[in-house]
Amino acid sequence: MSERVVVALSGGVDSSVAAAMLSGAGREVVGITLALAGDASRCCSLADAEDARRVAERLGVTFYVANYRDQFRQEVIEFFADEYLAGRTPIPCVACNQRFKFHHLMERAAALGADRVATGHYARIDRAGPGGTFRLLRGLDRGKDQSYYLFDLSQEQLGRIEFPLGELTKPEVREQARKLGLRTAEKPESQEICFVPDNDYASVVEAIRPDALPGEGEIVDEAGAVLGKHAGIHHFTVGQRRGLRLSSDRKLYVKRIEAAANRVVVADGAGLGSSGARLERVSWIAGAAPNESTRATVHVRYRHEGEPARIEPDGSGATVRFDEPVRAVAPGQAAVFYDGDAVVGGGWIAEALA
Amino acid sequence: MDAERLYLDHNATTPLHPEVVDAMARVLREVYGNPSSSHALGAAARAELEQARERVAALVGFRDDEIVFTASATEANNTALASALLAGDGPPGHLVTSTIEHPSVVEPAARLSEVGVKVTRVEVDAEGRLDPAAVAAALTADTQLVSILWANNETGVVQDVAAIGADAATRGVPFHVDATQALGKVPVDGSAVHAAMLSGSAHKFNGPKGVGFLAVRDGIELTPWVRGGPQERRRRGGTENVAGAVGLGVAADLAVCGLEERAKRYEGLRDRLWAGIQATVPDVRSNTPLDAALPNTLSVEFRGTAGDVLVEALDLEGVCVSSGAACASGSIEPSHVLSALGRTPEEARATVRFSVGLGVDEAQIDRVLEILPRLVARVRRVSS
Numbered sequence: 102m103s104e105r106v107v108v109a110l111s112g113g114v115d116s117s118v119a120a121a122m123l124s125g126a127g128r129e130v131v132g133i134t135l136a137l138a139g140d141a142s143r144c145c146s147l148a149d150a151e152d153a154r155r156v157a158e159r160l161g162v163t164f165y166v167a168n169y170r171d172q173f174r175q176e177v178i179e180f181f182a183d184e185y186l187a188g189r190t191p192i193p194c195v196a197c198n199q200r201f202k203f204h205h206l207m208e209r210a211a212a213l214g215a216d217r218v219a220t221g222h223y224a225r226i227d228r229a230g231p232g233g234t235f236r237l238l239r240g241l242d243r244g245k246d247q248s249y250y251l252f253d254l255s256q257e258q259l260g261r262i263e264f265p266l267g268e269l270t271k272p273e274v275r276e277q278a279r280k281l282g283l284r285t286a287e288k289p290e291s292q293e294i295c296f297v298p299d300n301d302y303a304s305v306v307e308a309i310r311p312d313a314l315p316g317e318g319e320i321v322d323e324a325g326a327v328l329g330k331h332a333g334i335h336h337f338t339v340g341q342r343r344g345l346r347l348s349s350d351r352k353l354y355v356k357r358i359e360a361a362a363n364r365v366v367v368a369d370g371a372g373l374g375s376s377g378a379r380l381e382r383v384s385w386i387a388g389a390a391p392n393e394s395t396r397a398t399v400h401v402r403y404r405h406e407g408e409p410a411r412i413e414p415d416g417s418g419a420t421v422r423f424d425e426p427v428r429a430v431a432p433g434q435a436a437v438f439y440d441g442d443a444v445v446g447g448g449w450i451a452e453a454l455a
Numbered sequence: 456m457d458a459e460r461l462y463l464d465h466n467a468t469t470p471l472h473p474e475v476v477d478a479m480a481r482v483l484r485e486v487y488g489n490p491s492s493s494h495a496l497g498a499a500a501r502a503e504l505e506q507a508r509e510r511v512a513a514l515v516g517f518r519d520d521e522i523v524f525t526a527s528a529t530e531a532n533n534t535a536l537a538s539a540l541l542a543g544d545g546p547p548g549h550l551v552t553s554t555i556e557h558p559s560v561v562e563p564a565a566r567l568s569e570v571g572v573k574v575t576r577v578e579v580d581a582e583g584r585l586d587p588a589a590v591a592a593a594l595t596a597d598t599q600l601v602s603i604l605w606a607n608n609e610t611g612v613v614q615d616v617a618a619i620g621a622d623a624a625t626r627g628v629p630f631h632v633d634a635t636q637a638l639g640k641v642p643v644d645g646s647a648v649h650a651a652m653l654s655g656s657a658h659k660f661n662g663p664k665g666v667g668f669l670a671v672r673d674g675i676e677l678t679p680w681v682r683g684g685p686q687e688r689r690r691r692g693g694t695e696n697v698a699g700a701v702g703l704g705v706a707a708d709l710a711v712c713g714l715e716e717r718a719k720r721y722e723g724l725r726d727r728l729w730a731g732i733q734a735t736v737p738d739v740r741s742n743t744p745l746d747a748a749l750p751n752t753l754s755v756e757f758r759g760t761a762g763d764v765l766v767e768a769l770d771l772e773g774v775c776v777s778s779g780a781a782c783a784s785g786s787i788e789p790s791h792v793l794s795a796l797g798r799t800p801e802e803a804r805a806t807v808r809f810s811v812g813l814g815v816d817e818a819q820i821d822r823v824l825e826i827l828p829r830l831v832a833r834v835r836r837v838s839s
Contacts, residue, residue, distance in 0.1 A: 105771070131771065165767050212764045212837040213771055 105129040107210035112149030115221030119265040130162040137173040138296035182309035185335040188360030189433025224248040225267030235259035237444040242270040252437040252447030318363035340429025374426030375453040383448030390414040397438035465812030472661040482698040507704030514707035516644035517670040528635040528656035529559035531669035534680035539600035542678040547571035548599035554795040582744040583612035591622035605637040611752025620649030639710035662706030666699030722750035731824035
């Protein structure tokens with residue numbers, strides 16, 4: 102019998118084509134849609150699950166829906182809300198990948214007799230790294246590359262993951278989907294966080310933690326002068342300019358959110374740069390931190406172009422020192438280290454350094 | 456691949472008996488008239504329909520003119536409850552039912568209570584059995600209907616509907632019994648249980664999907680649920696599903712014939728399965744009271760597993776079973792039936808239902824027993 106592989110089917114074009122490629126290669130594909138967020142959200146909705154089911158039917162592969170709504174609420178959505186309330190800017194997609202696609206689903210796959218889990222991520226795994234290790238590489242389509250969201254995968258996980266789309270471009274994936282007559286071929290991209298309708302983060306925070314909401318507070322400049330009021334720090338992210346409603350002739354941005362003081366600190370563009378960042382919960386793709394400081398290109402958010410930096414490992418954390426100041430370094434986001442196309446590791450931004 | 460499939464999910468639905476298929480195919484090809492038409496083709500369709508009605512009546516101990524064809528037992532249950540509790544002009548009345556009903560009674564009952572009907576849900580014991588005295592004690596002067604599931608779809612537990620019906624009759628309260636899972640597996644006689652109304656569905660006993668019936672005792676006024684025409688003596692509008700009714704009728708005939716012997720065979724298979732599971736899989740418990748249940752049903756808790764994952768693992772090995780009742784995709788709320796038995800959400804989630812029927816033999820049971828211990832161990836290893 103051919104090797105069984107579980108494919109996480111989201112109901113979008115990417116995972117559809119990933120499943121088609123594996124099935125076409127003679128693998129026994131078991132497509133599973135993870136029911137994560139409530140039905141109201143865009144991804145994980147009933148309609149997407151139905152698209153996934155229809156794709157599986159078209160491909161003639163087995164299909165199941167796996168319900169992890171309770172765990173998703175606890176492990177992802179509540180954490181997301183708490184991060185905002187702590188003045189940070191969370192990025193839930195990393196935890197969603199780590200916990201749901203490559204932990205819960207991987208366990209389910211093992212229970213179903215499948216050693217491998219495949220997804221429609223644009224990333225590659227090099228199975229011939231130094232010392233028999235696995236390396237995580239950018240997807241060949243640089244514009245779609247999703248390796249940033251995968252930086253905390255372990256060697257054991259990488260050994261059991263497949264990314265069939267890693268060598269393809271998005272247009273090629275759509276072309277494949279059209280050729281196969283998949284109903285998802287022209288389906289638009291989901292750009293938002295799946296459980297945040299209309300990019301309205303604050304409403305999600307308010308719905309999840311109605312009793313813990315911060316009240317009104319002050320908006321101040323770096324010298325401490327009060328420039329205005331805000332309706333709760335969870336409405337703000339570092340680097341944000343819109344929605345400040347300040348009467349100032351300067352272009353002001355959120356530089357820092359001080360949760361304890363319930364205060365939003367603003368600065369002009371020149372004051373927005375950081376020389377580095379303190380990271381926590383750092384992981385290294387090779388499995389262990391390097392013995393001494395190392396150089397890499399560091400991305401402080403998904404769409405960041407990257408900045409060369411020195412990384413000084415320190416226990417489970419690290420300090421990053423950029424060659425040139427980086428704008429809008431936001432606590433709660435991931436800093437991911439690249440050496441060329443390879444992800445070396447990454448960690449969670451605890452603090453931006455002045 | 457289909458030839459190797461082991462289908463042990465006969466409480467979800469059943470394969471069609473070949474005689475049912477033949478009868479339906481004949482009607483679909485040849486008898487296309489509308490039973491309401493006065494010409495010869497209409498009369499031919501009408502004759503088929505009425506013969507089917509006689510057969511269903513014989514199955515459930517009602518007169519043929521007391522049988523109303525519906526699209527499902529779900530429709531029959533909705534009709535029965537709405538007719539008994541919403542039809543009159545008086546103040547909202549009282550419904551007595553149980554905590555382990557099928558969703559097609561649970562949800563209409565919830566809707567009725569929203570519009571002011573008082574609903575009493577009598578609790579069951581740890582094996583899922585209702586005490587008839589407790590049902591009788593729930594009756595009040597306002598009670599307009601007692602509605603009880605004859606045999607539970609999830610655990611197979613069979614209620615003492617004869618005693619419940621007798622008590623209701625003594626108090627002059629109409630008794631509706633949903634016999635959907637009982638038909639074809641245990642003797643069903645509407646008279647013996649004093650049923651005013653009785654629901655059933657063809658696809659649970661080797662008939663087609665999309666056709667069911669509500670038997671309504673003469674003298675019980677039925678308010679139509681589906682309105683729109685004079686069909687079914689003005690009790691259910693819409694052109695009749697003639698081929699479906701014919702299939703139901705043939706299935707009803709087959710269900711009556713050889714019932715005792717068939718039930719014994721199912722029981723033998725079910726007991727063989729349970730004995731095998733107990734011998735080869737540690738930490739299991741039956742939710743089915745074997746001495747008071749349908750002969751074909753076995754609900755098993757495999758402690759420490761996720762039942763939905765075990766169902767998928769079995770499916771990938773060609774074995775079709777179900778985790779609790781079949782639900783909409785993605786929904787795995789712990790079963791209300793198992794909760795009513797006092798099971799925790801984890802215990803309810805660890806449950807798999809096996810149900811045997813037409814075409815299942817000992818060799819198939821033995822093959823399942825060969826596969827099952829390994830799969831349970833694998834699912835447990837991952838969940839622990």
